[in-house]
Amino acid sequence: MDRVIRLARTMAWLRWRLMLNSLRTVRGLGETVGWVLVLLLGSVLAAGGAVAGGLGVWSGLVHGKPEEARVVLGVAWGIIGALALLIPVLLGEGRAELAPRRLLQFPVSRTDLFWTGMLGGALSGTNLLWYPAMAATVVGAAASGRVAPLLILPAGVLATASILAAQQALLMGVQWIATSRRLRETATVLAIFLFVGLAQLPSILNEAHARARPGSASVPPAVGRALLGVAESLPPVLAARLAMPTGMLDGVTGLLGLLLWTGLGVGAAWKLYLGGLERRPGGGGVARPARSAGRHGLEQLLGVLPPEVAALALKQLRYTLRSTSGRIALLMSPLIGLILTFMSHGTLRATLLGLPSHDGVFLFLCLMAGINVSQLTANLFQWDRGGAALYFATPVAPARVLAGLDLGLWLFQSLTSLGMLATYMLVGGIPGRAVLLSGLLLLLGGQIAAMLAGCLLSIVAPSPRDIGTSRNRLPLLSSLAMIGVTAATMLLFGLPAILLLRDHPGLAPLVLLVPLLLVAGLYRAALPALGRLLAARREDLLAALKSRPG
Amino acid sequence: MAEAAAVETVGLVRVFGELRAVDGLDLSVERGTFFGFLGPNGAGKSTTLKILTGLLEPTAGTARILGFDVVTQSRQAKERIGVVPEELMLFDRLSATEYLELVGRLYGMPRAEIEKRSEELLEVLGLADAGSRLIVDYSHGMQKKLSLAAAILHDPEVLFLDEPFEGIDAVAARLIKNILNRLRDRGVTIFLTSHILEIVERLCSEVAIIDHGRMVASGTLEELRRGVPGHGGGRRTLEELFLSLVGVEDANSGELSWIE
Numbered sequence: 181m182d183r184v185i186r187l188a189r190t191m192a193w194l195r196w197r198l199m200l201n202s203l204r205t206v207r208g209l210g211e212t213v214g215w216v217l218v219l220l221l222g223s224v225l226a227a228g229g230a231v232a233g234g235l236g237v238w239s240g241l242v243h244g245k246p247e248e249a250r251v252v253l254g255v256a257w258g259i260i261g262a263l264a265l266l267i268p269v270l271l272g273e274g275r276a277e278l279a280p281r282r283l284l285q286f287p288v289s290r291t292d293l294f295w296t297g298m299l300g301g302a303l304s305g306t307n308l309l310w311y312p313a314m315a316a317t318v319v320g321a322a323a324s325g326r327v328a329p330l331l332i333l334p335a336g337v338l339a340t341a342s343i344l345a346a347q348q349a350l351l352m353g354v355q356w357i358a359t360s361r362r363l364r365e366t367a368t369v370l371a372i373f374l375f376v377g378l379a380q381l382p383s384i385l386n387e388a389h390a391r392a393r394p395g396s397a398s399v400p401p402a403v404g405r406a407l408l409g410v411a412e413s414l415p416p417v418l419a420a421r422l423a424m425p426t427g428m429l430d431g432v433t434g435l436l437g438l439l440l441w442t443g444l445g446v447g448a449a450w451k452l453y454l455g456g457l458e459r460r461p462g463g464g465g466v467a468r469p470a471r472s473a474g475r476h477g478l479e480q481l482l483g484v485l486p487p488e489v490a491a492l493a494l495k496q497l498r499y500t501l502r503s504t505s506g507r508i509a510l511l512m513s514p515l516i517g518l519i520l521t522f523m524s525h526g527t528l529r530a531t532l533l534g535l536p537s538h539d540g541v542f543l544f545l546c547l548m549a550g551i552n553v554s555q556l557t558a559n560l561f562q563w564d565r566g567g568a569a570l571y572f573a574t575p576v577a578p579a580r581v582l583a584g585l586d587l588g589l590w591l592f593q594s595l596t597s598l599g600m601l602a603t604y605m606l607v608g609g610i611p612g613r614a615v616l617l618s619g620l621l622l623l624l625g626g627q628i629a630a631m632l633a634g635c636l637l638s639i640v641a642p643s644p645r646d647i648g649t650s651r652n653r654l655p656l657l658s659s660l661a662m663i664g665v666t667a668a669t670m671l672l673f674g675l676p677a678i679l680l681l682r683d684h685p686g687l688a689p690l691v692l693l694v695p696l697l698l699v700a701g702l703y704r705a706a707l708p709a710l711g712r713l714l715a716a717r718r719e720d721l722l723a724a725l726k727s728r729p730g
Numbered sequence: 731m732a733e734a735a736a737v738e739t740v741g742l743v744r745v746f747g748e749l750r751a752v753d754g755l756d757l758s759v760e761r762g763t764f765f766g767f768l769g770p771n772g773a774g775k776s777t778t779l780k781i782l783t784g785l786l787e788p789t790a791g792t793a794r795i796l797g798f799d800v801v802t803q804s805r806q807a808k809e810r811i812g813v814v815p816e817e818l819m820l821f822d823r824l825s826a827t828e829y830l831e832l833v834g835r836l837y838g839m840p841r842a843e844i845e846k847r848s849e850e851l852l853e854v855l856g857l858a859d860a861g862s863r864l865i866v867d868y869s870h871g872m873q874k875k876l877s878l879a880a881a882i883l884h885d886p887e888v889l890f891l892d893e894p895f896e897g898i899d900a901v902a903a904r905l906i907k908n909i910l911n912r913l914r915d916r917g918v919t920i921f922l923t924s925h926i927l928e929i930v931e932r933l934c935s936e937v938a939i940i941d942h943g944r945m946v947a948s949g950t951l952e953e954l955r956r957g958v959p960g961h962g963g964g965r966r967t968l969e970e971l972f973l974s975l976v977g978v979e980d981a982n983s984g985e986l987s988w989i990e
């Protein structure tokens with residue numbers, strides 16, 4: 181027993197420690213200041229939640245219609261449950277340091293570790309923030325006189341237990357995913373894509389609906405019933421049912437349902453915990469061989485280039501396609517095209533300086549396509565780590581290193597651009613020939629301008645990134661510079677295009693050739709100097725890339 | 731004109747802030763030598779190797795490889811060397827095959843030749859089954875072996891190996907020793923750092939021992955043994971030599987207060 185308590189205390193300490201350390205993002209923020217901040221912020225949040233929960237439930241029950249009482253309680257507990265599930269995941273409480281595998285090297289048993297982990301999880305971190313709110317809802321409900329006084333307390337306790345079980349299962353799931361590189365990366369891509377994609381879905385559907393059949397937007401009754409059935413069997417609603425049963429059977433159903441959910445949660449947590457223990461750390465199952473689809477076609481295409489440039493381009497293309505941010509950019513590109521199609525018909529219907537909105541949005545899309553991966557263009561070496569030494573240990577001219585990496589990214593960017601523009605044109609129609617050509621020149625000009633600035637920024641402000649995360653924002657200097665590049669592209673290409681397309685459309689592509697040749701010539705001329713800079717700064721670059729990815 | 735030495739440094743210095751990591755090093759390694767470059771942790775071995783392979787700039791002094799200055803003629807020098815650096819320079823999101831292809835092309839090799847040699851190398855090093863997996867999923871030893879494969883892919887004249895046996899199992903170590911011996915027989919100069927002195931003793935014909943960036947002793951093993959008399963005039967092992975040259979004098983050091 182003593183042993184278990186000691187272990188539980190250690191686990192709780194570890195969780196607190198990690199949470200505190202994760203809050204100290206501002207360097208130099210002292211230990212004490214961190215504690216004070218946590219305590220202050222924590223008490224404010226907890227007290228606020230308690231007041232809101234207690235008063236909300238009380239007034240909802242007292243003032244609401246009697247038949248809606250259950251809904252009030254169910255929704256209150258549902259909100260608390262959703263926060264309890266989401267916040268720890270967002271704050272990274274399921275992080276690797278807590279993974280049971282790491283702790284098993286110490287003299288503890290698997291079962292002890294599991295239960296103390298559950299207990300420690302329940303008693304630490306953000307969970308302490310919502311317990312007061314939970315308690316306040318129980319008090320508020322009891323004070324309203326609308327609930328059975330004997331039932332509200334067990335209902336509240338069971339609701340809490342089921343939420344905790346689900347939360348621990350979720351965190352164990354996160355840890356389980358973290359044991360495998362491929363699972364982790366796939367999960368990240370899917371999560372971000374779903375998050376962004378789903379957020380856009382209503383507006384897309386709305387627009388589509390409005391354009392297709394005005395006034396026919398009602399959910400079929402069968403779907404509604406099914407959704408309701410699902411909602412009714414969720415723990416918060418079951419708990420509300422237990423607190424306000426319409427009869428004996430109803431109450432027992434609520435009770436059994438809650439117990440079942442709690443058991444399922446604990447069982448799932450146990451399974452995922454064991455799964456995490458049994459996995460080989462880092463590896464994870466049989467790795468799928470790296471695919472090299474389209475390799476031969478591409479190599480033929482690159483065959484005209486110096487071999488080292490082609491090889492580096494291929495490397496960079498592969499890396500980008502294997503990176504989380506690259507995969508997301510690729511997945512998002514048709515979606516962006518789709519969204520802009522609808523915007524060009526809806527919100528953006530107003531004309532742009534006299535240009536028809538469809539054409540204007542097309543040009544805008546070309547501008548976006550040119551800059552949408554600037555966080556890759558302006559940080560060429562971000563994923564290279566030790567590999568970057570190869571650029572300097574082999575007899576390649578540094579300018580060719582830059583050219584090769586740029587070319588690889590350019591190929592990738594052309595893929596995403598194609599995704600955007602093709603979707604846009606498929607759904608919304610192909611613009612006139614002059615607009616099409618001007619747009620493509622604008623795209624190309626923007627790409628080259630971004631590459632030119634990007635090479636310089638990649639050398640002077642390298643910033644290592646983990647290829648498996650989507651967090652690859654640029655350092656401030658680089659972000660500002662890339663905004664400057666966008667502005668310059670707009671000025672050099674966008675403005676002449678818009679002005680000319682209105683009155684002399686045939687002339688626009690011809691005139692745009694001038695800034696394009698200018699930018700391309702500048703890039704070509706600057707490359708040797710950039711190469712020399714790269715060679716001169718190789719020590720700093722390699723040292724920077726070796727440091728921990730931010 | 732005599733043939734230039736494989737590796738030659740004169741008054742080589744590298745400073746990191748206050749620290750003189752390499753402090754006036756004079757080295758000369760003849761072609762075809764299997765050269766052991768020894769020294770305690772932090773002595774400056776890796777720093778010297780990085781200067782010779784073009785990864786670090788020397789603060790002062792010169793370094794030549796096969797007569798080519800590593801600073802002013804770095805391209806010619808790099809074409810002729812192969813490197814297994816201390817921190818492996820692998821692109822871990824490529825497969826072994828893809829990585830070797832990249833390396834081969836950076837050395838300007840024709841594709842057919844790259845394919846043929848890398849297949850053979852992966853086979854011999856026991857990586858053939860893993861050839862299409864991403865390097866990030868390799869074990870440490872597998873990465874080390876791949877790194878060696880990449881270093882000899884283009885048939886270099888001088889091979890720099892920084893701790894190639896670290897983290898390698900006995901079977902693979904034997905394999906690598908065989909490969910290195912065969913390369914030496916073909917006239918390749920091998921410049922090796924290792925803390926496993928038995929291996930150095932067995933493989934190397936010449937050694938240099940440095941400490942604090944300065945040369946402490948150099949020559950063939952026989953010459954070194956003659957220089958430092960052994961206990962009772964017996965043959966000294968390289969380990970005894972090493973310890974007597976750079977080791978701790980105090981036999982009691984390493985004592986911990988709570989371990990009796």
Ligand SMILES: Nc1ncnc2c1ncn2[C@@H]1O[C@H](COP(=O)(O)OP(=O)(O)OP(=O)(O)O)[C@@H](O)[C@H]1O
Nearest residue numbers: 723746749751769770771772773774775776777778
């Ligand atoms: N980039 C750097 N910046 C600052 N100091 C460095 C750098 N690289 C090496 N040093 C320092 O230079 C000294 C020599 O380091 P080096 O890596 O050459 O030693 P080594 O002989 O290879 O040691 P080991 O046997 O441990 O590999 C050490 O004190 C090290 O801390």
Ligand SMILES: [Mg+2]
Nearest residue numbers: 775776777816
């Ligand atoms: Mg070293």
